[in-house]
Amino acid sequence: MDQDERVVFVVDDDPSVRKSVARLLRVAGFRTETFVSAVDFLERDRDSIGGCVVLDMHLPELSGLDAQVKLAESQPLLPIVFISGYGDVPTSVQAMKAGAVDFLSKPFSAEDLLGAVREAFAKNARERSSRYEMDEIRERLAALTPREYDVFREVVTGQLNKQVAATLGIREKTVKVHRARVMQKMSAASLADLVRMAERANTGSDAPRAGSPVSEECRP
């Protein structure tokens, strides 16, 4: 993701706050887009664009906390920096527990705001790349034949070729061939690498929660 394409979405019902915060971010080198309400913001599909949201806590119609819940469903990778003119402790705790990057009390310094936005961008980048990596692994997994996938599943549990052959009811030599193809298709440098990939594929947000390290549902 190119740094230039990332956007800070500023959502605040107060026109002065909206305008000045966007201006400060722009001067600091960020691209910005502004919204009067959380409803307006949620109505647009922004999943493809990276960045973060600077979200006012006290908005008419849909409050900041409610918007946070909806964003977690529709745009889980978009980090939130809350800003609030009235920072009560329970609200800020709830916001942070739900994954907000920061909770800034108005009026806030430029350093605090820019720091929080940078951190949000970093988080966004991390999550995006991890999501990218996961997508890659899944793509590679999809390229495996059913038999290769069977071998992959057994190998990452730490079984020897002989044991795998016994479990699957095939010859050890055949296991060796499949294993070599798996290592190649998955671009795995070592068995440890393959095990890590199996774990990654299983920890994504849309990965199955229980069962074996790599379940059938992992397959596209």
Next chain:
Amino acid sequence: MNFSTLSMPPQADEDRFRALMDIVPHLVWMAGPDKRCIYFNHEWLKFTGRPVAKELGHGWTDNIHVDDVKRWVATYEQAFQAHRPFSIEYRLRRHDGAYRWLLHTANPMFSRAKDVFEGYIGACVDITDRKSVEEDLREARVKFRAESELRTNEALLRAVFASLYGNVAVVDREGCIISANGAWTQFARYTTGFSKEACLGANYLDMCRRAAAAGDRSAAAAVNGIESVLLAHAPGYSQEYSCPSEHGPWYELVIVPLRRPEGGALIFHIDVTSRVRAEGEAQRLRNELSHVTRVSILGELVASLAHELNQPLTAILSNTQAALRLLGKGASAPAELREILEDIAMDDQRAGEIIRRLRQLTRKGEFVLQHIDVNQLVREVYGLLESDSLIRRVPMECRFGPDLPPVLGDRIQLEQVLLNLMVNGLESMKDLPQDGNLRLVVSTRRASEASIIVAVKDRGIGVTPDKQGSIFKPFFSTKPDGMGMGLSICRTIVLAHNGRIGVSNNPDGGATFEVELPTTREVSSGSG
């Protein structure tokens, strides 16, 4: 006349009797047992001026006054039947035609053996003169009594007038003082600087006219009042004024028409200083209390007011830091810097406006009457509570009635009433689940030709019937930390504006508080 047949005394006795009878000054008569008269003495005949033949038998009764006949006959008949003495006063015509009052006494006569009734003998005295003296005397007595009563009454009236509470004068149709009590005279000396201007004989109306011409507004009002009563246009008039200064003492001027054909009026100046001072003191205490409760509501609103203030402060700080960064980069962007500075100035003004509103509400003010646009009032309070509505997550909505005439009232106190009702409404809904219907609706409308209603409708739990009676009483509160003065103060303020306040539950949940305020007739273009 033959006495022998009546077994009268022998002849010598009869002669002597006749001689005697003719010299007595009384009118003497005799009647037989058959009631018929058989004898009249000389005096009688001289009195009636008629021959004895006409008098004998029942002839004499021709001369009895027609009004007395019946009574005489009744008395006579009764006495004859019972053979008892009798006496009667009646009128008999004299020879000159004049009726004279006679006192007539008579005794029955019996034979020597005292067992045979022989008739009656009677004598009459002319009591006309005596009677008229008695009559005069009685009249004199009545007159005397009436006169003395009149004198007593006059003295009483004079004493009552002198003791009347207040300073009282009587003026004629032209306004000249024709009478005044002692208090008035002293009062006039005091208020007119020891001149005799407002005393007996002076024209009070002219005096007021002169004071009015010199710029005394209460005197001008008094002139109108006195004239309207003197011309019988008004059944009475009253006004309060202070003299010599606005600090008192205070008087009530009362003018009452004098009920007599010549017209005129009674003028009272009654010292009401203590009442006016007490009212002023009560008003001061009310102001004090309403100030305290106003400040306490603002205390509840501290969080939302901080929010309100933090918005422009945030914008100012962000703009300043953006400008500093622009300058730091060495970038030459005068247009952008100018825009930033303009935005900063605007937000600074906005913050100042919030502070101004706050100070206005926390100010300790006198009760100042002015024309108020109620819709504008609602907008002001709505503006104060926008943040509160956001924080409590209860939306507000205003529905403004069209073409509302202004009301006459104290802006701050009316804002306080609205603020109180709206904060209560928001408070009642803050913990309720959000749905499309959860909102506070403030509406204004015309109630009648002469009043408007401001209604604050919530969707809270409403007011239970047992609390509806006590909700406006002091120290009533449903909040654990409430002082319980809010609604009580609202009621006091609304009553002081000649309005009314009430609460009812909505059919679809929650309660509606309604404040009805009288409008001014004057059509004002706005608040003034």
